[in-house]
Amino acid sequence: MFRNVAELVELAETGNKKISDIMIEQEMKVTNRSREDVLAQMERNLKVMEEAVERGLQGVKSHSGLTGGDAVLLQKYIAGGKSLSGDLLLDAVSKAVATNEVNAAMGTICATPTAGSAGVVPGTLFAVQRKLNPTREEKIRFLFTSGAFGFVVANNASISGAAGGCQAEVGSASGMAAAAIVEMAGGSPSQCAEAMAITLKNMLGLVCDPVAGLVEVPCVKRNAMGAANAMVAADMSLAGITSRIPCDEVIDAMYKIGQTMPVALRETAQGGLAATPTGRELEAKIFGFALDKKE
């Protein structure tokens, strides 16, 4: 069983395997199930992700009215042919947003690694597949590769916004997606780790400060940037750029930053954007009162 990214990469490279192979093999061993069984379960998750993106691209609205419809706006903009940052990147952003808009509307999604950060991994997958033309199994492998990196973060740091801030949620998701993009694009296991490190470094310190405590503002747009960050970091790693700080140390830094982060900035809706005048106003409008002034 791998305990950190260094071990994961070593297992893959000495065995001349992919990261996804190592994750699939470990899952079979730990849960005592066949390869077909494990792949079939992941395919069911993939289907849920496909349906969520599809629903989001048709346009949804959350109960609070705070989020919804941005995925559609972005698709229309891409179709206009005038995008500056590139169609593929914006497609990933739009599909990440689509998933999170469905999540905010209490729709069905697959947590990757959490619901609040569920847009990044499928968003990037469904965008890069247009360029890389993966097989069905390669798409399933994308999820195992992201899962392998998420597994390390979850066991050595945290994937909970309440425990470690948004860096632990969208930060982790973004790093997981970057690593999986690299594998799908033909990069090596160590390049996957570099992409994860580069991504997570740029998410360090990100706080969890949801307006009214809802997984909407700023969560949906953080998924957008999480997807963009993953795409750029994957390209950087594939270009041969490496992280000066090893991936495991970045994960450890993220953990320690999370531990020293004030409670007000860890999913309590007491600080950051939640505590801005507009954040409080929206909160009062939604619940009929502001949560911090209830007594």
Next chain:
Amino acid sequence: MKYKSVFDIIGPVMIGPSSSHTAGAARIGKMARELFGREPEWATISFYGSFAKTFRGHGTDVAMIGGIMNFETDDERIINAFDHAKKKKIRIKIREEEAVTDHPNTARILLGDKNGEMELVGISIGGGKIEIIELNGFELKLTGHHPAILVVHDDRFGAIAAVSNLLASHRINIGHMDVSRKDVGQMALMTIEVDQNVNEEVIEGLKKLPEVTQVTRIVN
């Protein structure tokens, strides 16, 4: 290692919007329901920390009530759980607590009917994973990842041996075991995680042991 399966990371499939505050809450509720063993007539839910501050926005309340009615994390009936509870005539009370707990996402659930009450404390540790850390005043650690047997017994010599002997005679392997007691010679609780689901015959056998007062199982 807290997370053992890749599906803890890529999963669960769930109703939004939060894996810890919605899916995790549903799972704590469902675990409470399983431990109670039947549909309760009343439920009092106390939220602490981040749960207390944000449960309205995350649907933590509806998810937990859904779980108490045995709904899974991806069951769309969660959205209207209050209506479903009303139809089933389950009386629900929600409390926001100020007390600071070790974990930011903590809930205390009291379930009851005319035959008895049960109280547990659950925490949601991220990505939908949960732990039950207290049951009827006993400390324990239950993740719901493995089938488990909970045995309430008198704190007396030989009680633990009698239970493990009986399991051994049915060729059941114990993966993890915790013992906890209120005081020397008082009521005690064994939490036993096993590798396979345990059948009714074993449960009945355990109930007949002299020191044993109550047996509950968690099927996986």
